[in-house]
Amino acid sequence: MKRLLAIRTLRGRLALMTLVTSALWIAVLTAAFNLALDKRLQAQADDVLRTRAEAVAATVEARPDGKLIVREPAEDQGLDSGVWIYQGTRVIEAxxxxxxxxxxxxxxxxxxxxxxxxxxxxxxxxxYAFPVEATGGKAQAGTVVTSVSLDPYRSTADTALVGSIVLAILLLATVYLLTRLVVRRALRPVAAMSAQAAQWSEVGAPERFGSQARPAELASFAANLDALLDILAAVLRNEQQQAAELSHELRTPLARITAETDWLTRRPRSADEQGASHAAIASAAATMQQICDSLLSEARTRGSQVPGRCRFPDVADRLAQQSAAEYPGAPAVKVEGEAVSVGVSESVTERILVPLLDNARRYAVHAITIECTAEAGRARVYVSDDGPGVPEQFRASLFEPGRRAHPEDGHDGAGLGLALARRLARAAGGDIVLADAGPGSRFAVTLPVG
Structure with missing residues (x-):
């Protein structure tokens, strides 16, 4: 078995497995054949002995006085060879x-x-001992003993054994070679499909094997390869989109850092001007860090097999206090709803809600509300504001990267916050949608219950 497992090719393993199975069956059949032949040859020898004994006994006459008389037929050399005739225990002819x-x-x-x-x-x-009956058949007057050499029969049996072994070896060699040939030809399309799939996956080609006529096993293999190629293509598109979004969002803060650095180095600045430039550079760097953290969180969350866990309204209360501390002039964040355990880590939950709170704070007039409820095994968090709401013509592209409803509002972002928040929510097994129309905007975040 270790040698079988050491063979690395499927063709070799199948051929060896077929060889072992065939060897077992052929060994059993060869043994059964030779046993049956041996019994048949022994039965033939017994028939010869019995026939000769009966023929010799027909030439022996038992008298009433118990004496045996042997009539000698003409040319009885065949009957006399290997034959004894006894009267009682006394041999009268040998x-x-x-x-x-x-x-x-x-x-x-x-x-x-x-x-x-x-x-x-x-x-x-x-x-073989054959009785000679006395007159009247009431007693045994004598015995005819015949003999036969078993050497011819055993020679036949030995010849048959050697022949069957040679035939078995030739048959096994033929089975092994034919199995390797058949398996190699059967696996040739599989190897070609695998090589084609590897080539397509390297270049992200859109070609697929499709549902053309194939054997059932190859059709299933082709379907699985197509599904795998679709997944690889989706992953590749996702990575390309993520790289494009990252470069797009980072372009604005990076340009600001470059401009502020240029402005500082061109001529001497006052202390206040330098402080303002440093603050602008720090703000742009913080924005870049937030963008990178959000995208990395989304990637880690999508690939994680062990979800985190946090509890509402603890996360919402902390975000509300943070908003009040950082933006004292902005509308206060009000937290409402049930205490729900969410199957997402605190850091990921915060990165999902922060862009929604930033959006609400930008447009809110008097109030921002975070409300959490549990619905059918899912946690639903609503982030609402009493601002002008989302323009009708902008709702279809609300979550598209780089889109902003009011580009002239003085906000220096690139319109990636909602897109990143939705991607992160979906990576965690949830989603973000615009809950309903009306005064203000209301976003619904769906997350798994922890």
């Missing part, structure tokens, strides 16, 4: 010559009826 020890074995059979025995001396002989 073959001219017999192997050593065969006479004693024949003597032991005198007086028996219908008994077979094998000689214990050199050579292989089989003997």
């Amino acid at each position: 073959p001219p010559s017999s192997p050593a020890g065969l006479q004693k074995q024949a003597d032991r059979l005198a007086g028996h009826r219908g008994v077979f025995a094998d000689s214990a001396g050199p050579g292989a002989w089989r003997l």
